[in-house]
Amino acid sequence: xxxxxxxxxxxxxxxxxxxxxxxxxxxxxxxxxxxxxxxxxxxxxxxxxxxxxxxxxxxxxxxxxxxxxx
Amino acid sequence: xxxxxxxxxxxxxxxxxxxxxxxxxxxxxxxxxxxxxxxxxxxxxxxxxxxxxxxxxxxxxxxxxxxxxxxxxxxxxxxxxxxxxxxxxxxxxxxxxxxxxxxxxxxxxxxxxxxxxxxxxxxxxxxxxxxxxxxxxxxxxxxxxxxxxxxxxxxxxxxxxxxxxxxxxxxxxxxxxxxxxxxxxxxxxxxxxxxxxxxxxxxxxxxxxxxxxxxxxxxxxxxxxxxxxxxxxxxxxxxxxxxxxxxxxxxxxxxxxxxxxxxxxxxxxxxxxxxxxxxxxxxxxxxxxxxxxxxxxxxxxxxxxxxxxxxxxxxxxxxxxxxxxxxxxxxxxxxxxxxxxxxxxxxxxxxxxxxxxxxxxxxxxxxxxxxxxxxxxxxxxxxxxxxxxxxxxxxxxxxxxxxxxxxxxxxxxxxxxxxxxxxxxxxxxxxxxxxxxxxxxxxxxxxxxxxxxxxxxxxxxxxxxxxxxxxxxxxxxxxxxxxxxxxxxxxxxxxxxxxxxxxxxxxxxxxxxxxxxxxxxxxxxxxxxxxxxxxxxxxxxxxxxxxxxxxxxxxxxxxxxxxxxxxxxxxxxxxxxxxxxxxxxxxxxxxxxxxxxxxxxxxxxxxxxxxxxxxxxxxxxxxxxxxxxxxxxxxxxxxxxxxxxxxxxxxxxxxxxxxxxxxxxxxxxxxxxxxxxxxxxxxxxxxxxxxxxxxxxxxx
Numbered sequence: 001x002x003x004x005x006x007x008x009x010x011x012x013x014x015x016x017x018x019x020x021x022x023x024x025x026x027x028x029x030x031x032x033x034x035x036x037x038x039x040x041x042x043x044x045x046x047x048x049x050x051x052x053x054x055x056x057x058x059x060x061x062x063x064x065x066x067x068x069x070x
Numbered sequence: 071x072x073x074x075x076x077x078x079x080x081x082x083x084x085x086x087x088x089x090x091x092x093x094x095x096x097x098x099x100x101x102x103x104x105x106x107x108x109x110x111x112x113x114x115x116x117x118x119x120x121x122x123x124x125x126x127x128x129x130x131x132x133x134x135x136x137x138x139x140x141x142x143x144x145x146x147x148x149x150x151x152x153x154x155x156x157x158x159x160x161x162x163x164x165x166x167x168x169x170x171x172x173x174x175x176x177x178x179x180x181x182x183x184x185x186x187x188x189x190x191x192x193x194x195x196x197x198x199x200x201x202x203x204x205x206x207x208x209x210x211x212x213x214x215x216x217x218x219x220x221x222x223x224x225x226x227x228x229x230x231x232x233x234x235x236x237x238x239x240x241x242x243x244x245x246x247x248x249x250x251x252x253x254x255x256x257x258x259x260x261x262x263x264x265x266x267x268x269x270x271x272x273x274x275x276x277x278x279x280x281x282x283x284x285x286x287x288x289x290x291x292x293x294x295x296x297x298x299x300x301x302x303x304x305x306x307x308x309x310x311x312x313x314x315x316x317x318x319x320x321x322x323x324x325x326x327x328x329x330x331x332x333x334x335x336x337x338x339x340x341x342x343x344x345x346x347x348x349x350x351x352x353x354x355x356x357x358x359x360x361x362x363x364x365x366x367x368x369x370x371x372x373x374x375x376x377x378x379x380x381x382x383x384x385x386x387x388x389x390x391x392x393x394x395x396x397x398x399x400x401x402x403x404x405x406x407x408x409x410x411x412x413x414x415x416x417x418x419x420x421x422x423x424x425x426x427x428x429x430x431x432x433x434x435x436x437x438x439x440x441x442x443x444x445x446x447x448x449x450x451x452x453x454x455x456x457x458x459x460x461x462x463x464x465x466x467x468x469x470x471x472x473x474x475x476x477x478x479x480x481x482x483x484x485x486x487x488x489x490x491x492x493x494x495x496x497x498x499x500x501x502x503x504x505x506x507x508x509x510x511x512x513x514x515x516x517x518x519x520x521x522x523x524x525x526x527x528x529x530x531x532x533x534x535x536x537x538x539x540x541x542x543x544x545x546x547x548x549x550x551x552x553x554x555x556x557x558x559x560x561x562x563x564x565x566x567x568x569x570x571x572x573x574x575x576x577x578x579x580x581x582x583x584x585x586x587x588x589x590x591x592x593x594x595x596x597x598x599x600x601x602x603x604x605x606x607x608x609x610x611x612x613x614x615x616x617x618x619x620x621x622x623x624x625x626x627x628x629x630x631x632x633x634x635x636x637x638x639x640x641x642x643x644x645x646x647x648x649x650x651x652x653x654x655x656x657x658x659x660x661x662x663x664x665x666x667x668x669x670x671x672x673x674x675x676x677x678x679x680x681x682x683x684x685x686x687x688x689x690x691x692x693x694x695x696x697x698x699x700x701x702x703x704x705x706x707x708x709x710x711x712x713x714x715x716x717x718x719x720x721x722x723x724x725x726x727x728x729x730x731x732x733x734x735x736x737x738x739x740x741x742x743x744x745x746x747x748x749x750x751x752x753x754x755x756x757x758x759x760x761x762x763x764x765x766x767x768x769x770x
Contacts, residue, residue: 018742028735028743031707032750037667039453039698040620040691041538 071118071226074158075110077103078166078173078193079125082145083493087133099126102275104282104333105164105193107267112219114268118226121158122271125176128152144495146172150179158187160226162214165193167465167511168488171498174207181209188229192218194301198467199508200242204249206505212243216301217287219264221255257303261286262313266320281327283317285309285334285347285362293390294400294469295428295462295487298335306336308343311350318351318358330360338364344373348380359383361422366409374412378419385416386424392445393438396431401469406445417452425449426458428487429529432474435519440554443532447547450536451674457536459529461485461522463511471510478506478513482575483526485514524561526575530582531557538588542613544673546599549610556599563598564590592618609672609679612664616701619660620691629693631656647722647741651715651748654758656693659704659712661686667703688712690756707735708756711747715757721745 020028081099084090090099103124110120132148153161161180165173177189192214196203200213212235214221221240228234235243240255258264261284269275286308289299314332322328338344351358361384362377369385377385389409390402397403416423427446429439442459449455463485464471464478480503488511494502502509514522532553535543547553565571567590572578581587595614600607623629653659666689668682688709691699704712714724725744728735735743751757 018746020738020742020746024738024743025746028707028738028746029750032705032711032747032754034690034702034704034708034754034756035667037670037689037701037703038541039694040616040701041540041698 071160071229072121072156072158073113073118073160073162073226074121074123074153075106075162076123076153076164076176077106077125078164078195079129079169080166081126082129082169082172085493090130090133097279099130100274101278101280101282101331102267102269102272103164104267104284106162107269107272108264108284109162109192109218109222110268110271111265113223113226115265116223116227118223120268120271122268123149123153124272124274125149127274146175146179149176150183153180154183157184160188160190160229162190162192162222163196165191165195166488167195167463167509170195170509171494171501174203174210174501175495175497178207178209188212190214190222190225192222194297195466197301198297198465201249201251202505202507204242204244206508208244210244212241215240215242216255216303217258219258257288257305257307259307261307261309264309266317269321269325275325275327278327280329280331281321281325282331282333283314283321285314285332285337287334289336290339291336291365291402292469293388293402294473295390295431295465296335297465297468300467302335306339308334308337308340311343311347314347315350315354318360319354319356322356322358328356328358330358332360332362335363336365336368337362338368338373341368341370341373345376348376348382351380357381361385363388365404366412367404369412371412371415374415374419374421378416378421382421384422384424386426387413388426389445389449390426390428391431391434391438392427392442393434394441396434396438396442399433400431410445410448413449413455414452417454420454422454422456423449423452424458425455426460428460428462430462430485430514430517430520430522430525432470432515432517433519434517436554439520439525439528440552443528443553443557444547446532447536447544447553448676450540451544451676457533459532460487461525461529462515463487464513464515465511466508470515474515475507475510477516478510479516480506480513481522483514483522484512484575487511523571523575527561527572527578527582528554528557530578531560534582534587535591539591539613539617541670541673542591542595542610542617545610545613545669545679546595548673548676549607549679559598560591560594563594588617588621592621608664608684609669609682612662612666612669612682615662616660616666616689616691619658620699623658623691628658629656629691629699631693647720647725649721649759650717650719651721651724651752651757651759652717653690653712653715654692654752654755656699657756658691659688660691661688661713665703666701692755702756707747708751711744711751712756715748717760721748721759724748 081090081095084095089095106122110122113120128149129145132145163173163177181189188211189209190212191210196213197215200215204210204213212225214225221238224238225241228238235241236250236252239253242249242251287302288305288307289302290304290306292299292304318330358381360381362382363386366387366389389404390400391397392406394406413423413425425446427442429442446457446459450457461483464474502512506513543553546556550556572581592614595610600611663684663686664682665685665687671677672679672682688704690702690704690712692702693699710728711724714727721744725741728744729740748757752759
């Protein structure tokens with residue numbers, strides 16, 4: 001639902017009229033289509049150790065609660 | 071009767087307040103202690119209101135306390151003092167292996183301060199080592215073994231004088247100077263009869279991000295290293311779907327929490343019940359998010375899809391070993407090809423998976439280890455996999471312990487198979503050395519085929535390597551065919567530069583957790599690995615290009631912002647040639663020598679890396695709100711534009727340069743087309759604009 005709403009808002013946004021023809025705008029949009037590839041940890045600090053730079057490997061945030069507790 | 075129930079601590083490993091207070095640690099430490107809350111609910115039915123003490127919360131209080139650490143009061147004394155108010159007749163301690171020494175020291179101080187109160191232990195560790203514990207520690211009065219919901223109330227009922235203890239199944243106690251071990255208590259067959267855990271006695275619940283609820287007990291399997299079936303038995307029991315959903319709805323209604331850790335070591339062993347549970351969740355009209363544990367041979371694609379629809383967001387898969395031989399050896403017996411398919415399926419349904427492997431088994435060979443590492447690295451080709459690689463520990467009362475009990479070794483290479491317990495107070499250490507039969511999990515089993523210190527380093531190398539440079543590790547593994555061999559080369563390279571080894575396991579951990587490891591890894595791949603010719607080297611070199619650029623950008627604080635500027639839908643105030651465009655904050659553009667998207671596609675599918683063409687591409691790395699960034703490969707036109715947006719050129723100059731290049735604007739007026747394109751990229755969050763004087767402009 002939220003996604004659909006966002007898309008609708010996006011569709012309502014109109015770039016100011018530059019006098020371009022619709023097919024010219026479509027051609028430009030197609031030429032500007034970029035592709036998401038993946039997720040990185042750009043700072044070189046991982047999800048694993050971001051919060052604890054100097055200690056033993058902590059439980060993985062998120063799934064740590066799934067680990068065995070005995 | 072005044073009863074105080076105390077949880078087993080898990081956060082006490084973190085001595086540094088800055089670390090303990092960290093978001094990640096608090097997330098896994100601050101949750102309601104479900105075991106003692108279940109017992110409190112049972113006692114409440116009998117008119118006994120328990121006082122609940124969460125030692126994790128108390129530890130935080132201790133760390134933050136003015137009168138605690140600065141004056142040198144240790145945590146045990148701090149807790150013992152807190153436990154005395156108001157006075158109690160019984161202190162019941164829950165126990166797990168990693169914090170058992172600490173629990174015992176707290177219990178001892180508690181007894182010293184309150185000699186008239188009974189000290190009772192329960193939980194997995196005390197149950198497994200009941201007799202030696204009572205023999206060694208006279209301040210313990212009794213141990214409730216196994217499931218305590220029926221046993222503890224009976225014990226408390228017989229407490230004054232303790233004369234009737236001999237009649238209570240499931241307890242071990244001291245009678246004069248002898249330790250008496252009564253017969254086992256039967257396990258509870260109808261878990262629906264258990265009341266809702268006494269969450270109302272836990273005032274911090276409203277601050278918890280999730281609530282643990284028990285789905286059932288008992289595991290029909292008998293893995294060699296695992297203690298679950300000893301504690302809960304092998305008889306598989308589940309609460310009814312109606313009961314669980316009712317409890318989830320109640321928690322949501324009363325406390326507003328709709329995220330649950332659903333606890334059962336083998337939830338999916340009974341497929342029909344899982345289907346019924348998911349159906350009940352879907353029909354209850356409420357939305358929940360939950361996670362659970364499963365074996366990969368007790369779940370199928372159809373079931374995973376249903377679980378995802380019913381709100382399952384994460385599954386823990388204990389794979390344990392990537393070697394078929396070790397699978398048999400440890401009595402796990404998973405079909406590894408099937409396991410890989412289940413992980414893939416979960417990823418497809420957007421379920422995160424904890425893929426957990428263990429190394430250091432007694433008969434494990436280098437070939438077994440190679441397969442384990444291979445399985446782990448192969449699994450991280452799926453975005454939602456969170457890898458775990460542990461050293462095995464001989465948990466008490468397991469077949470592994472029974473097999474190796476005469477050969478246990480104590481050194482500083484601690485396992486983290488359960489909660490950590492790697493930081494030991496000298497008093498803990500002394501107890502561990504003196505009583506190996508009580509604290510075997512701190513020992514190691516002999517593994518003649520492998521060097522344990524090297525194994526410890528391998529776990530760091532693999533997990534921190536994946537955490538920091540996930541796709542680079544996958545590429546190294548795929549390109550070389552053996553990440554273990556890469557690790558050997560890495561160690562040799564590092565030894566040449568930094569000398570042999572680390573002074574201690576702690577130093578090793580610090581190095582791999584620090585920033586130097588990533589820098590060294592990139593340097594190693596550039597200067598050593600890439601020197602050896604290989605067909606996939608273009609791909610590895612490209613990944614290094616990107617990682618190095620990110621590393622440089624991080625040093626220049628390009629990613630220091632919380633997140634890249636959100637794409638704005640506003641219009642340019644003045645859509646003219648004088649506007650200066652530049653990369654948005656938190657966005658890095660990198661020119662690469664090969665098609666990055668194809669490289670990642672190849673790695674995801676295990677395709678041939680030598681088929682990736684050498685082709686210049688531009689990718690942008692765009693910081694997200696979390697600790698991560700999205701990598702987007704630009705179209706040729708976008709790439710041209712982004713590269714021209716250097717913060718100096720105006721839109722007009724960019725249009726001229728682009729026109730000169732003749733890129734992608736055939737038949738379109740260059741000025742207008744360029745402005746349209748720049749504005750489109752701005753709305754994608756890649757560019758920002760400013761007036762020619764450099765001042766940021768605000769869209770209206």
